[in-house]
Amino acid sequence: MSQNRVAVVTGSNQGIGFATVKALCSDFEGSVYLTSRNEERGLAAVEELKKIGLQPKYHQLDINDESSVLRLRDYLKDTYGGLDVLVNNAAILLTFKEGMSDDIFAEHACTVMQTNYFDTQRACKILFPILKPHARVVNLSSMLGHLTHIPGEDSVAVNLRAKLASPDLTYEELDSLMHNFVDAAQKGEHTKYGWPATGYYTTYIVSKIGVSALTRIQHRDFERDSRENIVINHVHPGYVSTQMSDYKGVLTPEKGAVAPSWLALLPPNVQEPKGAFVWCDKTIVDWVKGPMPPLD
Numbered sequence: 001m002s003q004n005r006v007a008v009v010t011g012s013n014q015g016i017g018f019a020t021v022k023a024l025c026s027d028f029e030g031s032v033y034l035t036s037r038n039e040e041r042g043l044a045a046v047e048e049l050k051k052i053g054l055q056p057k058y059h060q061l062d063i064n065d066e067s068s069v070l071r072l073r074d075y076l077k078d079t080y081g082g083l084d085v086l087v088n089n090a091a092i093l094l095t096f097k098e099g100m101s102d103d104i105f106a107e108h109a110c111t112v113m114q115t116n117y118f119d120t121q122r123a124c125k126i127l128f129p130i131l132k133p134h135a136r137v138v139n140l141s142s143m144l145g146h147l148t149h150i151p152g153e154d155s156v157a158v159n160l161r162a163k164l165a166s167p168d169l170t171y172e173e174l175d176s177l178m179h180n181f182v183d184a185a186q187k188g189e190h191t192k193y194g195w196p197a198t199g200y201y202t203t204y205i206v207s208k209i210g211v212s213a214l215t216r217i218q219h220r221d222f223e224r225d226s227r228e229n230i231v232i233n234h235v236h237p238g239y240v241s242t243q244m245s246d247y248k249g250v251l252t253p254e255k256g257a258v259a260p261s262w263l264a265l266l267p268p269n270v271q272e273p274k275g276a277f278v279w280c281d282k283t284i285v286d287w288v289k290g291p292m293p294p295l296d
């Protein structure tokens, strides 16, 4: 039976994704797929794990490319009859540094939102139909994706937070909010709509708030799904030393993979966490009200 079980980690040729594959190779009963947008980098990462006695499998996957996601879906369906674990780890961060122009900020808003929110959502739409009963899905969010990163007590900010936190929020409404940020950023008007002011992490913050709000909608859907016990959570993996953090993070990638791999391996019929925002120490954090635990 375990021969036929399969786990996939997106963007796993390096960083937390790579460490998550490593953890799953040890603890998941079934095949574990390291995936990468660049085949050469992915195969090199597979070789690294083989050197330490692990046996990951490989498939190309670029979430920016719909045909690449479709190819993976068809392959998983044909080979394994579906998918048991999906870790949506792939993401980008483009930081806005002093001296950069408003045009660069606008460009970052487009690019970061496309990969982190829209293309992650598209990958889910393509892959969710092949999830098997008891599947586990983990969306990599971030502490920066916590709702409290939309600041302010004026009515616009309060309304924006209320919309994002609404238990009735729909995919269409969330898409439209994410489009609103990108469109407003093109005109330098994003704060007018309650979004955080231009800063180092702004575009990443909004994209990860999108990922977290998306997870809550997806959880609602899984609660109503005819397939038994599909569980999804969103996770802050910690501040981790990877290319994304310019290797400034305080945790090793292995420590950063602890909560994502734990969520990927939640046992059958688990009661919680479900649809929860999970901190790197595995505690559940209220995504709407907080408080967030102290930084790692």
Ligand SMILES: NC(=O)c1ccc[n+]([C@@H]2O[C@H](COP(=O)([O-])OP(=O)(O)OC[C@H]3O[C@@H](n4cnc5c(N)ncnc54)[C@H](OP(=O)(O)O)[C@@H]3O)[C@@H](O)[C@H]2O)c1
Residues within 6 Å of the ligand: 010, 011, 012, 013, 014, 015, 016, 017, 036, 037, 038, 041, 061, 062, 063, 064, 088, 089, 090, 091, 092, 115, 140, 141, 142, 143, 236, 237, 238, 239, 240, 241, 242, 243, 244, 245, 249
């Ligand atoms: N590091 C942290 O402190 C931290 C904190 C909170 C949350 N996170 C989240 O944790 C996750 C992993 O981050 P990380 O720090 O490990 O980042 P990373 O080292 O930069 O790795 C990101 C991975 O995603 C891949 N990727 C990017 N765009 C892709 C695409 N279109 N299709 C497929 N793969 C793509 C990258 O591929 P290439 O190698 O080809 O670029 C790379 O393998 C991300 O979701 C991030 O937002 C990280």
